[in-house]
Amino acid sequence: MTFAYKIPECQTSPSDFSTMGGLSHVYFAQTWFDRMIAHVIAGLPNEACGLFAGTGEQVETLYALTNADPTPQSYLVEPREHFQAFKDSREKGQELLGCFHSHVRSQAYPSMTDVRQAAYPDWAYVIVSLQEEVSVVRAFRIVDEQIREISILVKDISVEDTGSHVR
Amino acid sequence: MQEATVAVEVQLPAQLREFVDGQTVIEGTGVTVGEVLRDIVGRYPALEEGLGLKGDDIPKYVNIYLDDEDIRYLDKFETSVSNGSQVVIMPAVAGG
Numbered sequence: 001m002t003f004a005y006k007i008p009e010c011q012t013s014p015s016d017f018s019t020m021g022g023l024s025h026v027y028f029a030q031t032w033f034d035r036m037i038a039h040v041i042a043g044l045p046n047e048a049c050g051l052f053a054g055t056g057e058q059v060e061t062l063y064a065l066t067n068a069d070p071t072p073q074s075y076l077v078e079p080r081e082h083f084q085a086f087k088d089s090r091e092k093g094q095e096l097l098g099c100f101h102s103h104v105r106s107q108a109y110p111s112m113t114d115v116r117q118a119a120y121p122d123w124a125y126v127i128v129s130l131q132e133e134v135s136v137v138r139a140f141r142i143v144d145e146q147i148r149e150i151s152i153l154v155k156d157i158s159v160e161d162t163g164s165h166v167r
Numbered sequence: 168m169q170e171a172t173v174a175v176e177v178q179l180p181a182q183l184r185e186f187v188d189g190q191t192v193i194e195g196t197g198v199t200v201g202e203v204l205r206d207i208v209g210r211y212p213a214l215e216e217g218l219g220l221k222g223d224d225i226p227k228y229v230n231i232y233l234d235d236e237d238i239r240y241l242d243k244f245e246t247s248v249s250n251g252s253q254v255v256i257m258p259a260v261a262g263g
Contacts, residue, residue: 051260069261077260079230079237086257087235099260111263117228119258121182 003037005128005135008108010151025057025151026098026124026139032062033154037135039064040102040128046070049077049101052126053089060094072104074113098124098139105131108138110147118142124150170198170247177207177254186214200233200254201244218256228259 012024028036032052040048049067054060063085069076077099089096099120103111108129110118118125121143129136141148174196179187187193187207195203201223208215219226223244231238232255238246248254 047263049260074263075261079239079257079259082260083230083232083235083237083255083257101262113263117259117261117263119180119182119228119260125262 002034003041003135004133005033005037005137007137007152007154010138010149012149012151022122023057023097023124023141023150025153026126027058027153027155028052028062029059030154030156032059033137035062035064036100036126037128037137040100040130041135043067043070043102044130045104046072047075047102047104049075049099051077051082051085051096051099053085053092053094053096055094057097059097061089061092063088067101075101096120096123098126100126100128103127103129103131107131108136110140110142115142115145115147118145126152172196172198172202173248173250173252175203175248175252175254177203177256179256180258182258183214183217183256186217187211195254198247199242199244200231200238200246200248203248203254204231204244228261230257230259231255232257 039050047067050065051063052059065081066078067075068078086096108127124139125142126139137152139150139152141150174194177193177195179191184191193207195207197203197206218229225239225243233246234252
């Protein structure tokens with residue numbers, strides 16, 4: 001089942017990353033993107049979360065995980081599932097590229113809590129806003145409490161649909 | 168019988184490497200995970216704040232694994248280490 005979503009045009013210039021390094025785009029196969037949207041909708045009324053791994057900027061595995069702090073305003077990737085995803089990605093020759101979570105009642109932009117707790121400067125932080133009927137999805141880097149939006153590209157390519165859940 | 172102090176490999180996440188001269192893996196010695204971490208913090212004091220280590224509790228937003236097991240579900244900082252053990256430190260993924 002697929003859900004309607006939109007990805008606003010990224011407002012960040014690639015040159016904004018000249019001093020940050022790391023990801024300036026993130027590519028999803030349509031399959032993974034649809035699964036991410038379905039997972040966060042399934043988590044309502046609370047926020048939902050997960051991780052994704054791959055090589056370069058290409059997402060090759062999506063981990064739809066448990067929110068261990070399930071409220072409409074908070075998420076915490078269940079620590080054991082986080083570690084399992086870390087190990088699984090390494091075994092596949094991939095690395096964790098980022099995380100995703102939903103905003104149930106606010107826009108797709110990092111909250112103060114997101115910024116304060118952003119512990120992975122190299123990651124893409126994907127936020128799915130569910131406050132409107134059509135989900136809005138944006139991605140960011142958060143480095144030293146500085147927020148930079150990065151582009152999301154969704155490709156209609158086939159992927160090996162395995163290992164998307166580790167719980 | 169007193170347990171022997173051993174050397175243990177500790178893997179650190181990218182954002183903590185600035186506190187340990189850019190190293191990704193660092194060796195610490197001790198009998199327990201807590202001793203190993205105290206050994207490292209003794210050499211790199213800024214790491215204590217970077218990890219949020221205060222007192223005897225594991226910080227809520229830091230996960231510490233010994234040989235693939237979360238030490239919260241073992242004996243926490245009192246978990247014994249052995250030769251060849253590997254400690255992995257991973258900040259939690261959280262927000263709101």
